[in-house]
Every structure is written in C-alpha cells, then in structure tokens.
Amino acid sequence: MKKQLKLTLLSLLLLGSNAAQATDDGDLSGAALIKKGEQLAIASDCQACHTKPEGGTPFAGGYGISSPMGVIYATNITPSNAEGIGSYSEEQFSRAVRDGIRADGTHLYPAMPYTSYTRLSDADIKALYAYFMHAVKPVDQKNTLTDLPFPFNLRFSMAAWNLLFLKEGRFAPDAGKSEQWNRGAYLVNGPGHCDTCHTPRNLLMAEDDSQPLAGGMVGSWYAPNITSDPISGIGGWSQQQLVQYLKTGQVAGKNQAAGGMAEAIENSLQYFSDEDLSAIAVYLKSSAPIRDTQDSQAADSYGKPANVEPQLRGLHPATANNTLSDGAALFSGNCASCHQPDGSGSKNQAYPSLFNNTATGSGNPANLISAILFGVERRVGGEHVLMPNFGPQSYVNPLNDQQIAAISNYVLQQYGNPAVKVSATDVAVLRQGGPIPLLARLQPYMAPAIGFAVLALLILVWLVGRKRR
Secondary structure, X not given: OOOOOOOOOOOOOOOOOOOOOOOOOOOOOHHHHHHHHHHHHHHOOHHHHHEOOOOOOOOOEOOEEEEOOEEEEOOOOOOOOOOOOOOOOHHHHHHHHHHOEOOOOOXXXXXXXXXXXXXOOHHHHHHHHHHHHHOOOOOOOOOOOOOOOOOOOOOOHXXXXXXXXXXXXXXXXXXXXXXXXXXXXHHHHOOOOOHHHHOOEOOOOOEOOOOOOOOEEXXXXXXXXXXXXXXOOOOOOOHHHXXXXXXXXXXOOOEEOOHHXXXXXXXXXXXXXXXXXXXXXXXXXXXXOOOOOOOOOOHHHOOOOOOOHHHHOOOOOHHHHHHOOOHHHHHHHHOHHHHOOOOOOOOOOOOOOOOOOHHHHOOOOHHHHHHHHHOEEEEEOOEEEEEOOOOOXXXXXXXXXXHHHHHHHHHHHHHOOOOOOOOHHHHHHHHOOOOOOHHHHOHHHHHHHHHHHXXXXXXXXXXXXXXXX
C-alpha cells in the first residue's frame, strides 16, 4: 500500500479555473509558463509516484509501485544530467510523457499513465518541460532497477501492447457540450488520469473500453464505479457532494477517501480550484451510467445504528483480545471506541459512521477489509485524518485473517450490506496485495510455453529444409 507523501509547493493559487489548462496558450513564457507547468504537475499527481515516501526528495524517484507483474520503480525525473531527465530535449520529454518511450528508446510500463497523458496538448508539454527543467531541483539520486520476471521484463513487448491499446491523440473538445463539461472531460481523462484506476482491466491489463469508469481493483483496494448510475455509481450524489469529496476526501453519509484515492486528494485534488472540481463533477454526473447487475440499492443507503455493548459486558476478559474470534467482541475491543458502540462514528465524522457508508454497503468488501488491514491516512486542508491499521505492521493490536474477517462480517451484518460475506481467504488475498489477474498467474508457464513453441518452430524449419534437400 502506498504511503502518504508531503507535497512541497511553490504556490497553490490555481488562477481561477485554469489549472492544467487544456487550451493552446503557447504565448506564455518565463515565470508564467513555469507556473502553468507546476499546476499541471500537481493536476497530474507526478510527485505521488516519483518521490519515495517517508522523507524522499521530490521527484527523485525510487518509489516501488506494486503491480500484478511485480514491483515497478518510478524513476528520477529531476533535471539531473547524470540520473534524471536533465539531458532530455523537449521532444524527448514529450515522447516519454505522451508515448511512454524514454530518450534512449526504452519503453515505459503503463504504471506511468501515459495512456491518459497522451491527451495533453503541445502547450501543456511545453509548460511541464519548463517547470521540470527550471523549477525542480536536480538530484543525482540513482534509479532503482525494475526487474520483472520473464517475459514481463522484455520491455520491447510494450511496443505491441501500445499498438493494441494506446489511443494516441490530444484532447479534442466536444462542440456539442458546454465549456465546463469539456473542462471536466479533459481533467478526468487527461492529467487527472481517473480512468486508469476506475476502469476495469482486460486480460492483457489494458483498460476495458466497454466499461469506462465502471470500477476495478487496484491492488488491495477497489476503485469504485464513478459513472452516473444512481445505484452502482455516483448518480445519487449531488454536485456539491462530489466537489466536497474531491476537495476533502470525506462526505458524511456517503464516503471517505482511503488508499490511492486519499493520496490523489492529498497530493493533487485538494489544490484544484472549485471551478475545476465542479467541472469534474459535471462530467461525471453526465457520464454513461453502468449498472452492476448484482447491485439492488445504492451502497450508501445500507445500515442503521446498532449497539451490542450491553450484551457483551463481562463476557470476555481484557487479556483475551488476541484470542477472540467473535466479531461483535472484536468490534467492541478494536473499533467501538472511535466508531462508537452503535457504529454512528465520531461527532465530527473524522471517524465516519459505519452505516450509510459506501465502504460497508458496497457489493465488493475490499475497501472495508483494506481499511482494517492497512488503515486510513490523509492530510487535507491542514487536518490529519488517521485510522490505525490492524495488519501485521500494526502498533495497536495486530489481528489475524480470521479475526479481520469476523469484524468485517459483523460490520456488514449490523451496518452494511448483509448479503456480502468475508472469509479469511479474502483477507489473506488483500493482505498479500490483492487478486492476481490471469496474465500474472500464467507467468510461470510462459517460459516453458515459449521454449516449446521455439523448439517446434525449429523442428518445422529442419523438416522443411530436409524435404527440400
């Protein structure tokens, strides 16, 4: 799980609604051009991946991004000539950002969301280049080598992947839509790269274009459906609620940001202007609705207060917490002090209500489980929201898979979607980084299969040659 990063900013006034400007303003120069580039870097959330957590130098790389194929290390993108991008021309910089190809011709993995950044205009690239070359401090920090298992380590194979799945082209406004809608479409699908997390992936790990923004697993967390569907998506959210969530990461009675979404809000979205956040909300509210056939009611509509504390008093000694397996008792000992015995949450909702909560009402319990396993942390607007984790690294009370499953099932039955059940195996899968896609599961068999295919081809060539002789 990603850890939170502290964002060092030169200035955070986004000049009205022009953060990450989509139009061609190539007349900018000097400080104005650099300022626009800084705004674009914030909107694109560059620092979140290209900075090591726990005090890493901004943009110096070294952060390990967990993927189903293995850990991919983000590179140094400071203007260091020795280790970073200091020697890149603007054309080479553009090719890396929008096409996923480094200056030396090596292909990048799409953990770097160039599939979305390809929509950035030439003016955007010019501004980003000016910012990184003239406002970012060069750091000669060596890059950590990404070493994926065969055949994923064959980077040239990404050329074929790009031919299949990279839809090159700059953002083109829809003349039939409003300026605000177009602004939202640009931010969501371009620098904001919301689609890279909230769109499910196909067999070859590319975005499934038939289900845009319909939700998908991102490691141990679930990036939910954000289409306009009122049951599975955000159709039941008001415009103001969406803006508030993107700005703060929390809306009482709806949702609270955790995992990667908390990072996006902490490092990027909280610095957007209200105009830009409104544009994003307008675009999402008008997106094509996609319904999960298993959903019968909105996730935030489930649950009610329920207090079992009176029945539990005196049943379990204080020293038994590490051996408890009863969900109600485990909830009482680990959760009730913050989320309240009836699940209503703290008064200011820093510890949110467990009913009318998308994490407990969703048909996918991954975010409920992961919040228990890994905790929740975000720094927004000068406030620090922290829920401790109860996983193996917990400094509070580490819980095993069966215990976390028991708490999850108690919460789901009392406050959330009672049709959802959690097993210890479900917890174990998320503890290890999430479900493994088919492509990654096939990896151990790929080398033998390729070897067999090459051998068969050589035998065929030998037979054909022998027949000719």
